[in-house]
Amino acid sequence: MKTPVVSALAGLSLALGLLAGAAAAAEPCEVPNYLWFGNNDLKHVAEAVKKDKRLTIAVVGTGSSILAGPDGPPSAYPARLEAALKQKLPSVAVKVVTLVRTRMTAQDLAQGMGKLLIDEKPDLVIWQTGTLDAIRRIEPDDFRAALDEGVETLHRGGADVILMNMQYSPRTDIMIGLGPYADNMRVVAQQHEVPLFDRLAIMRHWSDTGAFDLYAAGKDNVLAHRVHDCIGRSIASMIIDAAHLRPADLKVGQ
């Protein structure tokens, strides 16, 4: 539990420009505490892991949840998440399925949630969205209503939810007004008490600290794979944390 003072200092250090950021570059996947948004429990995940020794996660999202090319799928963050969880929870049968469709708004994705629950019976749904809504400048109220609808459907169907917002993309961020969409995702996460994986702030942090050069324009697959690996591992940490899965607990249950 972090104190407000620590949080305030952390926020201040961000505001002051992370001048000492280079020091953090040694550990590229590090996510400072103040960027974890919402300390809400993932009850279904905890139950599935502790009782049934299995965990099914569905990643619902759009283009930024996949990578192109033959080595794209195993390098994209859903596969990296699965690998990280299998490593951290060796006694649990972890399965991560991806239901990614490009060029989909939050509304499009929300409509598919009911079917997803029947087909995959996930314990946890990671819902990545917002980018296309911001590009198309969908009405922010409609965007929020779609998020509400999707999260409520998933909760009714007995799945935990993690929302994931947009990528930090310094080259295009003058052209895409992410602000209202990121704000609405925060509000929805807060109101429904679901964790938000604040990919926007986390990638921004990695860029500011020099962990990754996200300004790069060239066709750099290595960079893309490394970033996705870090995202996958960070979500794994978030899940373990939010479901209170400690190695000790798991051994007791064995």
Place this chain on the structure above:
Amino acid sequence: MHAPVVSTGRDLRLDLFRGIALWLIFLDHIPSNLVAWGTLRNYGFSDATEIFVFVSGYTAAFVYGKEMRERGFIIAGARILRRTWQIYVAHVFLFAIYLAEISYVATSFENPLYAEEMNILDFLKQPDVTIIQALLLKFKPSNMDVLPLYIILLLLFPPTLWLLQFRSTLALGASVLLYVLTWEFNWNMPSYPSGHWYFNPFAWQLLFVFGAWCALGGAQRLSTVLQSPVTVSIAIAYLVFAFVISLTWYVPGLGQYVPHWLEEVIYPIDKVNLDVLRFAHFLALAVVTVKFVPRDWPFLKSRWAWPAIVCGQHSLEIFCLGVFLSFAAHFAMVEVSGAFWMQLLVSAVGILIMIAAACLIRWYKVAEGRSPGSRSMKTPDADLAGGEA
């Protein structure tokens, strides 16, 4: 404080704060700019847009109101419409610059991490539709929403001003009613390809008309209320409240101390429709400013205030330049470095260019006003004000 009266000269405080607002809008428009942490929007509910719209309404009424009384409805109305046309042309010019930047990005950016973000180029596939929609003010790229609002507000300003002059309370009442009905019935203007205007003109008109109403004697009528210690105390308390709430946006650990019912009441704070909390925050700022910054404050005449004042007096040109400079600053950060020193540099250089441009425009106006054979200007100052509503 003496409330501004119609008959007296220009209130330099307005120019000062509009100039500062223009700088803040420029800083806020540069993405990933840590200097923007110093701007108003991070310390409360409202931001520089409110100041800009209010002061624009105030100066428009001040300048064209005088014109309407002296030369009649037709002449004043025609000048307002000419001004509207100039702003429209400025908006189209900015759109051309935006197209240039986005087209450059389209040809040079192939980072596989950002395949999804490249969907912003979709609109280039249908240039016929997109460009026509842009000319109709329906397609508005990010950061290019303020001028279309200004165009609509000025386009409808002749009858509004007429009503404000003769039935000021009725005009303000009508404005409030339109605002309330807009909230009640969700009125807004459509955008292309979807959604609505980011600055809903039916809601934001309230601030513009309120500014105009203040210029035409409203501020004077309110002066007893504005000066009362009770009002000032409430305003300060509200500003502190807004500051504390805004802290919780940036320091997530603090969020848990905000009671749930309060979150339900205040969120979302709707910028599109000029949320009441934002409007109240602007009013509180104005009350505090009027209380502590007297009209005859010596600083207003000092050389330190002058750069902001000169920018505020040429707001259209400097606003457009600011949007262009934010594109250019972003471009420089992407191509050279996004490091903090670079953010500081582009922010400082941008503001210096804005000041230099304002001085140049002022120099032109003075030179034209004095040059022999030119159309007779009443005074350079009147031209200055007339051109800058």
